[in-house]
Amino acid sequence: MAANQQTSFEKSLDLFRRELSDDQIKQINGVNQKTVNDAIQEIQNRLGRRGDLCKLTRVQRFLHAMEHIEKLVTIFLNASDFVAFIWGPIKLALMIATSWTDSVRKLIDAYEEIAEALDNLAFFHNLIRSRDHLKLVLEDYFSDILRFHRCVLGVFSRPEWKRFFEWAWGSFRREVKPILKSLKRKQALLSDDKLQSHAILKEVQDSDQCTKDQFSNLHTSLADIRSTLASEQLQSKILQAQEMKTYLESRLDVSKSQTDLQLESRDPVDENSGIWIFSNPVFKGWEGEKSAENRVLFLNGSPGSGKSTLAKTIIRHQKKKEASAAPRRSFLAYFFFKHNATDRRTARSMLQHVIMQLVNADETIMRLAHERLSTKEVTELADLKELASNCFTARPNATLVLDGLDEATGNEQEISIKWCLDKLLPAAATCGCHLKILICGQRDGRLDCILSSYPQIRLDLVDAHQKDIEQFTKDQAANIGARFRLARQEEENLISKVSSASQGMFLYARVVLDNLAAMDSKRDFKDELENDSFPKDLDQAYDRITQRILQNNRPSRDTSVKRILGWIVCAARPLRWREIQSRFCIDADKQICDIENARLDSCKAICSSFVDVTECDLFPNIESEQVVSMVHETATKYLVLNGTVNLLQEHIDMALFCCRYLSSHSFTMSRSQNITDEIRSGYFSFLDYAAAHYALHIEKVEASTDSALTLEAVKQAAADLAKANCRQTSVQTEESHETTQDGNLAIQDNVLVLAKNIHSRTSRCPHSDCFANTIGYASQRRLESHNEAFHHTTTGAKVTFPTGSKTGEWDLYEACKAGDLGEVKRFHRGGEDLKSAGAKAVTPLCAAAEAGHGHVCKYLVDNGVDPFRNKRDARSSRNPITGVINGSHLEILELFLHSGNGPDDSQLAENIARAIHADRPAALNMLLTLRQPIDHADVIKLVPLEIISQTGWRLVRRGSHSIDATLIHAWFQYVKPEFYNEKGVFIAQSDCAEYKIWGDIIFRQLDSFHRALRCGCYSLATFLMDIGNDEYLQIKIENGDTPLHCCIRRLCEGDCSDCMSMVRRLLQYDGGKFANITDSDGSLPAHTALSGCAPQPVLRAVLDNARDINHRDNSGQSPLHKAWSARLIGVLLENKSVDLSSRNNRGQTVFSAFLNDGHVVDVDAFEYLFEADPRLAWTPDESKEGFTPLHHAMKLLESQKLVPYYHQKRIQRVVKFLLTCSEAKRVLMAYEARSTEADRKKVRDFARKEMLQEALDIMDSILFDVVA
Incomplete structure (x- = not known):
């Protein structure tokens, strides 16, 4: 018990230590109650001298409580370290806080509140000493005290803490509130009358006369307190912070997903590229040293050299370091300038993004920013600079990474750098903040001039x-x-x-x-x-592409290429392929959309290397949803400079198109008019882009003086647009900002109404009794599919005659399977039970659903058959929902979802898992969008469990377990969109409160990760590795198994590519960390792989990642002791560092251990080991008996009647091997030294029986069984 307690105390202390600086730890070491009292006296004297007396005696009650904590801790720990960390933070906080009277008064108020919640510690001194259950209370008390100290020091350890005290103290009160509640609940728990009686009796009689019932549930109660308060704390934090963050995101025009999207955008370069930077001397000097001259690093290279990719590598490296370092001691912020993104090319946008990142990282900064910005009607650039500087310098360490500064517009580059060098760096130095700045960009004559005095890394020279x-x-x-x-x-x-x-x-x-x-x-x-x-060079490379796709191509392709490239270059944001296609199809003047104008080839096939195409993670492999962008800014410049793209003309064309498009009759008609035909034609496909960005293209044209005539045409189109949207606006250049804004608002209003109508399901079934008459469909094609499934007539329909089943019977089941609705009705009228499975073990509805007969399914559902609550027969696992999901009968699935009460939450989760397992994205989307659960949280918890529970029988049937987690991500993104960015990349941060709540549920409560690996559900395991942070992925289960242990125990027999992929993914985690973590038996995954006879590829991969191939488990066995076959030994011995003489805790080498443990070992294994080290055949155990392998083999031989015949033969082969090997003489001599005459006689008898003459000769020569 004591050992476990010490581990728990150490864990709490380690968490506390992590948040302290080296200086703080030095100041805390050696502090005790006396030094605290002396410090208080010194502080009181100092305050008295300056006439600023503060009643420090109020802290005595708290100190008295800490005295009891010290006494209780030292009862069974007796460790000075723990004592120092009880008293040290008090001294440290008081010494700092007393430099400002207001702060010390508030601190003493907090100490008094804690003291009130600790006033029963003296009474329970003996009780806690005597009861192991109540020692857990002490552990909780100690943890709470350290949490309180952590909160206190969090306020006073910031650089220039007085500047942030007002906002930091607000955060402190919120964090301390649950600690106080925790202490008070434990106080109430220990104030139970019977517990108090027991304490009195314990003091008086020193006996144990009270019943133990009062203690039996104490541990559970404490756990409930901990979990409840943790949840309350997180919920409180979310509720209080969400409103402020929402306001700041709106005010700064930046969302968290936008900041994360900068880092998550994919690069077409190997993930290991760029790791050389971390060993570069210049980079190491910037990263590690704290000298002023190394605080700025300029990373530069030619266009397209990979600077942004390298910047992302560095940022991820810094984020990982930050996560493993002391919390709340450092900031990391970054910004990527982009020439083709309006919100990525100014100093203002940079400052907005940086501030928002710091707000998301620190609640005190959030409160500071909220107060500063909410008091200003307009936020000037100077305000943002000052706020960003204040935020950055609020922690001891900070890092800022700016990439692509050469892509900033105008003088924005100079403004950004001057703020960094002239404002931010001096501010950090003044506040004692160690700030590092990494600037990435081209040597464009401006950047390199400004940064010439700072260290730099030139990529072209590396x-x-x-x-x-x-x-x-x-x-x-x-x-x-x-x-x-x-x-x-x-x-x-x-x-x-x-x-x-x-x-x-x-x-x-x-x-x-x-x-x-x-x-x-x-x-x-x-x-x-x-x-x-x-x-x-690069320009010539672009020339070659231009020649191939333009000059050497047919005229129609030439036109397509130029139009697509022009649209992409001038677009305000990357376009989706469907938006580009719509530009080919929509004629704004004629107000039509001709789908026959759509390009048949893909964008990549048309424009080749000039463009990048990015898959949408939510809708993978759907070409229309692909995002298209230029491969690089240099490609854009090349096309503009050589005249392939006339940028001004493209802006003119886009401005004219958008204005005419948005002012067409389809956008301005009465809201009551029907727009079904326009929706079906695809006319509104360009609506989202046109409504959001038409004004930008007008501004681009107005900013040019190249063509006054064209400018007038654009201005006239803009005026027509405003007029069409019922606003009178001036066409003069003096047009007021307010009037323009009114016009924009009118357009947006019309677009919003239109969008709502567009997204409604306008294609409705004409049959009034059909569910699709109410809900409708989004397209005519879907409606036609519905009619085919549910309402097809005899005209043109395929006639199906009753053919009977294989047994010659024609019954309700066969009629449903054949889709003969007339026969189904006849059987029903004849009294057949539509719900019964009958002799077929499959219900009629299941038969019809699997065959895709929607009209039969509708009849059965209309007559009371519930597809979600059908009678299941134990003889079959088939059901209607599985049938339609596996068969992709989406119309029938939609019918089922709208029938009756639909699925309850557990059934919804079950079928979401079915769609995921069946790899049916359309079915999954239908389940998610058409049915809303009663309790969303419950369904989120149930889905992983259902995916796991359905894995077993699916593996048996399929013989496969893919690691593809695409659909699980699609599901999770739908239910938790805030965890993903616009491209469907998981971006939730570990310090996000909502992430912690769901992380605890999924990884701790449900133990989904280990369970998924244990049952071979690799798609779920992959998903969990994608979303899990280090803390969650490294959780151990009760038997101490790591994820890699769990996976290895469940491997398929023989080579399985999916198993190998899963193992490889686990081994890639944190440089092979899982391969070097032991379970509760002290066994590495290598032990498990060898004892479980893992396939050779898996075994080699695990062994290659094991840092200590000779690691001994709790019983002293190295991996060698687990390799019980020649195949396993052969793979293991490929590693030359294997210690063949390794012994277990019984002092046995691998030879003796195999035999002593009774393994069914093939003699080939012994021969393999013997070849590696012949001495193993006769080496005795390092034990009292000193037995040799021959001793153990003979012992097994004597008990051969108790084992199967094939095992007997194997043991005999081993004995024969020992007696006939080249070391037989040493074997017999070693045996003789530790045996009786009777033992030796048995060996000779065996040799005679097996006719081992050479062994008999050796015995004679050494006088083996001759008594001296």
């Missing part, structure tokens, strides 16, 4: 960066080699040619390789590699 490009080229060349069947030398020539010409530019390599991969033939590929054709 060999390791060039090696990354070579590796990228090598990977891509392998794909090209496979496409054109290149010889090895040809592939190597390609790698050399591209790498040497790249000159440090990732983009060059990527563009050239993409262009080569797009060649139509091997001859074209070879021609492109010729010296005259091969591009020498």
Whole structure:
């Protein structure tokens, strides 16, 4: 018990230590009650001298309570460290706080509140000493006291804490409130009358006469207090903070998802690229040293060199360091300037994003920012600069990363850098904040001039960066080699040619390789590699693409390319492919949408390497939802400079189109008019972009003086748009901002109403008794599918004649299976039970559903058959819902969801899991959107459990367990959209309160991660690894198994690619960390893999990641002791560091251990080991008996009647091997030294029986059984 208690105390203390600086730990060490009293006297004297007396005697009650805590802790810990951490924080806080009278008074108030909740400690001194259950109370008390100290020091340890005291104290009160409640609840728990009687009796009689019933539930009560208060604390924090954050997001025009999206955007470069930076001396000097000259680092390179990718690598590295360091001691903020994004190219937008990141990281900063901004009607740039500086310097350490500064507009680059260098750095130095700034950009003549005095890393001069490009080229060349069947030398020539010409530019390599991969033939590929054709720089690479997709193409393709590239270049945001397609189809003048104008090829096929296409994670592999953007800003500049894209003309065309489009009759008609035809045609496909960005294109045109005539046309179109939306606006250039704003509001109002109508389901079934008459469909095609499933007539319908079943019977089941509604009705009229499974073990509804007969399903449902509450037969697991999901009969699934009361929450969760397992995204979407659960939280909890429970029988049936978590992410994003960004990337931070709530439920309460791995549900396990932080992924279950242990115990027999993928994913976590964590038996995953006879690929992977291949478990067994077959031993011994002489706790080598434990060991294993080290055959145990392997083998041989025959034969083979091996003489001599005459006689008898003459000769020569 004491050992466990000490571990619990140490855990609380470790958490506290993590939040302290080295200086604070030094100041705390060695502090005791006496030093605190002395410090209080000194403080009182100092305050008295300056005439600022404060009644410090009020703190005595708190100190008295701490004295009892000290006495109770030292009862069974006797550790000075713990004592110092009880008293040290008090001294530290008082010494700091007393420099300001107002703060010390508030601190003493808080101490008094804590003291009130600790006033029963003296009474329970002996009680806690005597009761193990009540020792848990002390553990909780100690934890609460340290939490309180942590909150106190959090206020006073900030740089210039007085500046933030007002806002920090508000956060402090909120954090301390649940601690006080926790202490008071424990106080009430210990104030039970019977517990008090027991304490008195204990003091008087020192006996244990009271019943133990009062203590039996104490542990449970304490756990309830802890969990309840943790939940209350998180909920309180969410409720109080959400309103402020929502206001700040709106005021700063930045959401958390937008800030995270900067980091999560994908790069087409290997994830290991760029790790060289962390060993670069210049970077290490910036990262580690605290000298003023190393606080700014300039990372530069040519356009397309991979600066942004490297910046993201550095940010992720810094975030990981921050997560493992002391909480609340550092800030990390970052911003990526983007020339083609309106909210990413100014100093103002940079400051807004940075402030919002700091707000999300620190509640005190949130309160500060909220107060500052809520008192100003207009936020000037100077206000943002001052606020950002104040926020950044609120913690001892801070890091700011700015990327793409060369992409900032106008003088915004200079404004941003000057703020960093002239304002932020001096402010940080004054406040004692160690600030580091990383600036990434091109050497454009401005940046390098301003930053010339600071350390820099030039990517074009770094060999390791060039090696990354070579590796990228090598990977891509392998794909090209496979496409054109290149010889090895040809592939190597390609790698050399591209790498040497790249000159440090990732983009060059990527563009050239993409262009080569797009060649139509091997001859074209070879021609492109010729010296005259091969591009020498990036512009020439773009030339080659231009020649291929424009000059050498047919006129229609040439037009498509130019129009698409023009739209992408001038667009205010990346366009989806469906939006680009709509521009081809919509004629705003004629007010029609001709779908036949849609391009048949993909955007990538049309525009090649000029564009990037990003999949939408929520709707993967759906081409229309792909996001299209230019491959790089250099491609945009190239197209504009060489005249392929006339940027002004594109803005003119887009402005005219948007104005005419938004002022067309379809947008301005009466709200009561029917717009079904327009919706069906796709006319509104460009609505979202046009409504949001038409004004920007007008502004771009107005800012140009190139064409006055064209400007007038645009202004007239804008005026027509305003007029069409019922607003009188001036067409003069002096047009007021207010009038323009009114026009914009009118347009937005019309668009919102229209959007609501568009998204309604306008295609309704004409049958008034049908569910689809009420709910309708979003498209005519869906309605036609519905009619085909439920309302098809005899005209043109396929006639189905009753053919009977295989048994010759024609019954209700067969009629439903055949889709013969007439026969189904006849059976029903004849008294057949529509709900009964009958002899077939499958219900009629299930038969009809599996066959996709919607009209029969509708009849059965209309007559009272509930698809979600059907009678199940134990003989079959089939049911109607599974049938329609697996068969993708979506119309029938929709019928079921709208029938009766629909599914309850548990049934909804069950069927969501079915859709996920069946890999049916459309069915999943239907389940999520058409049925809203009564309790959303319950369904979220149930879905992972259902996915796990359905895995077992699916694996038996399918023989597969994919690691693809796409649909699970789709489900979770639907129910928790705040955890994902716009591209469907999971971005929830570990310090997010909502994330902690659901993380605790999913990983702790449900134990979903380990359960998923134990049952082979790898898709769920992959999903959990995607969303889990280090704390959750490293949770151990009761037997101490890590996730890797669980996975290895459930591996398929033989080679399984899914199992191998899951193991590899686990091994990749934190550099193979799981491979080096033991379970409660002290066993590594390597032990488990060997004892469970894991497949060789898995075994090798686990062993390769084990840092100590000779680690001994609690019984002293190394992995070698678990390798009981020749195959396993062979794989293990591939590692030359295996200790063949390793012994277990009984002093046995692997030879003896195999035999002593009674393993069914093949003699091949012994032969393999013997070949590696012959001494193992005769080495005795390091034990009192000193038995040798022959002793153990003979002992097994004597008990052979108790084991199966095949085992007997194996044991005999082992004995024969020992007596006939090349070390037989040593074997017999070692045996003789620790045996009786009777023992030796048995060995000789065995040798005679098996006719082992050579062994008998050796016995004679050494006088084996001759008594001296």
